[in-house]
Amino acid sequence: MTGTADAAHTASKQRQDEFTWGHQALRADFAVAADGTLRLVRLAHSDDDRPAAPHSALPLVELTALGHGSGWSGPRFTGTAFGARLAHRTHRTDRRDGWDRLTVELHDPGTGLTAFVELTSPTGVPVLRSRVRLRNEGREPLVVQSVSSLLLGGLPAPDTLDVHRARNDWLAECRWYAEPLRAAVADIHVDVHEHDSRAALALTGRGSWPTDGHLAMGALTERGGGRAWAWQVESPAGWRWDVGERAHGSYLALNGPTDAEHQWRVRLAPGEEFTTVPGALALGADLDAAIGALTSYRRAIRRPHPDHTALPVVFNDYMNTLMGDPTTAKLLPLIDAAADAGAEYFCIDSGWYDDDTRGWWDSVGAWQPSPRRFPDGGIQAVLDRIRERGMVPGLWLEPEVVGVRSPVAAELPPEAFFQRDGVRLTEQGRHQLDLRHPAARAHLDKTVDRIVGDWGVGYLKLDYNIVVDPGTRAPGDLAPGAGLLGHAHAYLDWLSGVLDRHPGLVVENCASGGMRMDGATLAVAQLQSTSDQQDPLRYPPIAAAAPTAVPPEQGAVWAYPQPGFDDDLITTTLGGALLGRIHLSGHLNRMSEHQLALVRDAVAVYKSIRGDLARSLPFWPLGLPGWTDEWLALGLGVPGDRTAYLSVWRRGGPAGLRVPVRHLAGRTVRADVLHPSSAEAGRAVWDGDGLTVSVPRTPGALLIRLTQDG
Structure with missing residues (x-):
């Protein structure tokens, strides 16, 4: 075994068959079982002295392959034949670039299969990331049907756990709900049967919209135990997680796609390798803390970019405004109004390429501007106007699709598109490009290099509006x-x-809103569309829950005030975006000066706090929002600072509400309402343990800054 000199922060040997690895925020204890398999017997905060549960631990890897199925039948992907045979061979550790790393080598002598379990954790963050690299070191091919990304047994008994999931549907994203684990995994009296239950609560994502149906994440909380576990499967395609009962405890299994549920399998010839999608598991004293740890982890794995700290204000012409019908005549007054309101980017959304009288949906793919829509000076004149007004120009693009009527459909080779049984796939009048093919990639490179390099566009909203399954x-x-x-x-x-x-x-990553809100894509893109919801009164629960899935500075929330809105509705739609990435829209050019002043005030408030948003961690003082809740609240706390922000929405119910803020209870705190600027819109008073908030009219939304004194 190799390691660093600081044994407290790396693996340390207790006996030949036990070792510990971790850092100041995370400790993982491993033990080799009697069958030779290595098991993670305990994962906890370093100061958690609760005992390990080796009897209910799982092998470090479970997988199924043709000719090598499960050790016992059932809907779970635990108890596999390979899981019981992959024996510990060696392990090694290191620390670099702010990460602690442990690689464990497991080997099956019978087939020659070796599994390299790559465990990493950002130093100081209680999150474990795991992925598995398989290598066929045998003499015969092996067809793998499933392989785990992360496994953890030894969790508390199902009777004490609640499981949390998030429905994620078009226009209704991030809808969390909870139930006791026992509601899915019944108590069958394991001792009588001398066998664990075959039941499991399993969740899967399918198709090319990986978060259509549910977010690729979940959580467990221990009732009365002060512990929570939150996880995500970082797959841009299929995924699965399941929780169930094992040896009077509980387990968690994270998987990428499987043969049974996603028609996924891979053949490993001798010498070939395959690496799973990563899975990440965060620990916390409660659900807020676990999601806060996931937020820090998401920032650690994503691609660095200046946007993550600059947080410029984006105006997009689509939502409740031009709705895919841009022209020079319509855009120029909007550009001026957006600049006057304080926008820093202006994105022309869909339709800019539409020069077809039969409609653009099934003719896209060439991505050339429409002469009919931009008659005088072309689209360049509009882009120049955006720059003249001090903003960065942006364009909407749906790169992966080619309409069946597009000339590109005939120009590219058949192999550049999705196909089944030799037939090119068609979905809603579109073909799907396969970016593994060099011609498909070259086509998109040429497109983007023209738009960004030649036209000087600095912002791309990349949309994706079809789903291909499987x-x-x-x-x-x-x-x-x-x-x-x-x-x-x-x-x-x-x-x-x-x-x-x-x-x-x-x-900006978009797939009809949040249908591609997965951890793998979020690690590359700078922004994430949270929804296409057009009703300003149905957006608040989406905006309030979005930080469960995406860091606040990446979560694009629409704010689309209209000249026909009253002041309360204008300030509500603006206020709902102030703890995310404000994406302005609306017919600002038709507003009165009084209405424009409301927009400018909100944008100014956002600019005054955005530096804090980029390093803040979310919390939910009223719990995660329900779709029909009358009151909702989202908080962002700034680590190491004495400042927190709280957005509170009222859509009905009593005019006043007490909002507990547990981490500030018992302290002297000043509460300032930052938005709206009118004192008549509402007030917030600190009472020593929380806030008493009053919002006299509905709809209403307040942004409150909480500052600790002293």
């Missing part, structure tokens, strides 16, 4: 799910290449 089977793909995962990784590699060539470019 995937593609190009030559070399064993199954459609493997083709989909290969394309999804190639897409992120292509996007990384774009950002390498154009380091100042800002990219």
